[in-house]
Amino acid sequence: MLIKLNGADFEAPDGSSVSDLLRIKGVEPAHAVVEYNMVILKIEELDTIRLKMGDVVEVLRFVGGG
Amino acid sequence: MSGEDDVIDNLIIAGKKVRSRLITGSGKYRDESIIPQVLAAAECDIITVALRRVDFDNPSENILKNIPKGKILLPNTSGARNADEAVRIAHLARVMGCGDWIKIEVINDQRYLLPDNQETLKAVDILAREGFVVLPYMTPDLYAARRMVDAGAAAVMPLGSPIGTNRGLKTLELIEILVNEIKVPVIVDAGIGRPSHAAMAMETGVGAILLNTAIATSEDPVAMARAFKLAVEAGRMAYLAGMAAQSRTARASSPLTGFLDESGNHLKSGV
Numbered sequence: 325m326l327i328k329l330n331g332a333d334f335e336a337p338d339g340s341s342v343s344d345l346l347r348i349k350g351v352e353p354a355h356a357v358v359e360y361n362m363v364i365l366k367i368e369e370l371d372t373i374r375l376k377m378g379d380v381v382e383v384l385r386f387v388g389g390g
Numbered sequence: 391m392s393g394e395d396d397v398i399d400n401l402i403i404a405g406k407k408v409r410s411r412l413i414t415g416s417g418k419y420r421d422e423s424i425i426p427q428v429l430a431a432a433e434c435d436i437i438t439v440a441l442r443r444v445d446f447d448n449p450s451e452n453i454l455k456n457i458p459k460g461k462i463l464l465p466n467t468s469g470a471r472n473a474d475e476a477v478r479i480a481h482l483a484r485v486m487g488c489g490d491w492i493k494i495e496v497i498n499d500q501r502y503l504l505p506d507n508q509e510t511l512k513a514v515d516i517l518a519r520e521g522f523v524v525l526p527y528m529t530p531d532l533y534a535a536r537r538m539v540d541a542g543a544a545a546v547m548p549l550g551s552p553i554g555t556n557r558g559l560k561t562l563e564l565i566e567i568l569v570n571e572i573k574v575p576v577i578v579d580a581g582i583g584r585p586s587h588a589a590m591a592m593e594t595g596v597g598a599i600l601l602n603t604a605i606a607t608s609e610d611p612v613a614m615a616r617a618f619k620l621a622v623e624a625g626r627m628a629y630l631a632g633m634a635a636q637s638r639t640a641r642a643s644s645p646l647t648g649f650l651d652e653s654g655n656h657l658k659s660g661v
Binding site: 330331349350351355356357359366382383384385386388389390 | 415416417418419422425438439440441442443444446449450451452453454463465466468481482483485486488553554580600601602603
């Protein structure tokens with residue numbers, strides 16, 4: 325199914341969770357924060373939320389900054 | 391007072407004692423693996439980071455691995471163009487589990503990267519109510535600074551000159567007014583390019599210096615971090631020691647009596 329991931333189209337496997345998505349993209353959940361349709365997810369919610377078509381997912385992490 | 395330990399006093403932000411008055415950023419390093427050495431040389435307690443989308447071409451990239459445990463992490467809201475975006479970024483940063491300190495940075499102008507005090511104030515108001523320790527980056531305007539404090543800012547962070555310019559204390563006289571009038575720490579953030587700029591700012595009584603570019607883009611960031619540490623400490627010590635008065639005409643440092651020629655005529659004649 326097609327979702328919007330960090331501003332770009334992404335074809336996520338049907339039935340995948342947010343956790344699955346992070347695994348596919350190689351992101352360690354403890355080092356990232358996920359915003360799902362503008363709602364910030366707690367780490368324990370990553371497994372329970374199933375992606376659906378048109379979802380907007382932002383995956384962020386800390387980087388160097390001043 | 392005697393001995394270095396007695397001379398350097400702690401900085402207190404939101405009731406928390408902070409030993410170092412040098413706050414460093416973690417951006418712009420050619421090689422981020424030297425950040426631990428830089429932090430050790432700077433002996434800083436607070437370090438800033440930014441929040442950005444994960445780069446899926448390099449998904450394991452993690453700045454936190456370069457920041458030793460025990461440091462206070464100060465995420466910024468860079469990228470925010472208004473108060474709502476700053477609040478959104480602050481909420482995301484808090485979920486990362488690294489504390490509730492936040493540097494508010496709201497910028498619309500891309501040429502000079504000057505902060506929008508009005509939108510910044512709105513974000514301070516919201517986030518302070520939510521329990522964040524809020525440090526707003528701002529232009530040094532007295533009325534705006536007072537409003538930031540009334541809204542719950544734990545410190546105010548006026549710029550010395552625009553971000554990344556290394557041009558020093560172009561706003562010094564306005565910053566001095568904040569130091570005199572604002573009861574929370576005044577932290578000079580942005581524009582400090584040289585240790586002498588940092589020392590000069592500290593001599594006026596500002597609480598701390600926040601800088602990134604001047605260390606990160608120097609030829610030897612570890613040595614430069616040490617130089618800034620010493621400059622900040624020297625400036626603070628000088629402020630606490632009470633600066634000697636300036637005058638327009640000379641004041642002899644050696645006694646003007648007891649010359650071999652007791653008449654002192656050689657001085658009067660200018661010889």
